[in-house]
Amino acid sequence: xxxxxxxxxxxxxxxxxxxxxxxxxxxxxxxxxxxxxxxxxxxxxxxxxxxxxxxxxxxxxxxxxxxxxxxxxxxxxxxxxxxxxxxxxxxxxxxxxxxxxxxxxxxxxxxxxxxxxxxxxxxxxxxxxxxxxxxxxxxxxxxxxxxxxxxxxxxxxxxxxxxxxxxxxxxxxxxxxxxxxxxxxxxxxxxxxxxxxxxxxxxxxxxxxxxx
Numbered sequence: 001x002x003x004x005x006x007x008x009x010x011x012x013x014x015x016x017x018x019x020x021x022x023x024x025x026x027x028x029x030x031x032x033x034x035x036x037x038x039x040x041x042x043x044x045x046x047x048x049x050x051x052x053x054x055x056x057x058x059x060x061x062x063x064x065x066x067x068x069x070x071x072x073x074x075x076x077x078x079x080x081x082x083x084x085x086x087x088x089x090x091x092x093x094x095x096x097x098x099x100x101x102x103x104x105x106x107x108x109x110x111x112x113x114x115x116x117x118x119x120x121x122x123x124x125x126x127x128x129x130x131x132x133x134x135x136x137x138x139x140x141x142x143x144x145x146x147x148x149x150x151x152x153x154x155x156x157x158x159x160x161x162x163x164x165x166x167x168x169x170x171x172x173x174x175x176x177x178x179x180x181x182x183x184x185x186x187x188x189x190x191x192x193x194x195x196x197x198x199x200x201x202x203x204x205x206x207x208x209x210x211x212x
Contacts (some may be wrong), residue, residue: 002037003092003211004030007098009044009102009108018146018183018197023099025201026181029208030095040093044110049086050079052116086117091124095140096175096212098166102147107162115169124173134174140211141170142179144204148187179207 006027014020024178042128059076063069072080074133090096100107118124127135151160163180170178183200186193 002034002094004037004039004095004097005090005093006039006040006041006097006099007044007114009114010099010101011045017101018101018103018186018200019099019144021197022146022181022200022204023097023144026097026142026204026208030211033209034212036041037095040089042114044108044114048082049110049113049117050082051113052083053079055079056083079116083117083120086114087120087123090118091136093139096142096170098141098143100143100145100162100166102145102151102160102162105159105161106165107145111162111166115166118170119173132172134172136174137176138178139175140179141166141175142181142207142211143167144181144200145183146186147182147184147208150185150188152182152184179211181207 004027006023008020008023010020012020014024027039033041045171055073055076056079059072059080062072062076063080069077069081096110100111116162121127121132125132126137127133143163145163150155151157163182167178167180170176181200181204183196186196189196
């Protein structure tokens with residue numbers, strides 16, 4: 001059974017979000033082709049997602065110094081414990097589907113906060129004499145990104161940092177089987193928005209059908 005973790009970050013409802021609508025098309029097709037797949041959904045705008053702050057660093061420092069978890073303050077326990085839960089949940093899955101809009105050349109800040117929760121030494125990567133090594137080899141990631149403008153070519157391609165960053169993060173933790181579906185140009189060319197969306201949905205369905 002393949003365990004799928006669907007991670008999305010857009011405060012808009014699905015019917016108003018290009019990235020989430022296309023991601024749903026991907027998930028429906030994947031489920032149709034893999035009936036035993038188990039899909040877990042993470043809405044980064046509704047889950048408990050701590051930022052790494054002074055209390056988190058204090059809690060980690062105490063644990064690194066040999067303190068028991070029980071000795072942490074209540075706030076430190078809540079934040080450190082929750083970050084550990086998110087990292088453990090991520091590690092336990094096989095296929096990751098990310099759906100994000102492009103905001104200011106990247107993605108919403110909650111995506112970075114979530115990435116901070118899963119890039120954990122000893123869980124998703126390890127340090128070696130030759131440098132860090134990812135521990136999640138053999139897993140697969142799909143990024144479905146909505147871009148109002150066109151960033152796949154021309155000068156604008158140089159400022160697309162969301163998909164490039166997410167690809168780098170996945171590679172860092174060992175996930176090199178990485179696929180992107182870009183929905184782009186719907187804001188720049190509103191008269192073509194529906195056609196752009198339908199094209200991306202078809203690409204997402206084809207990709208879902210090709211994955212095991």
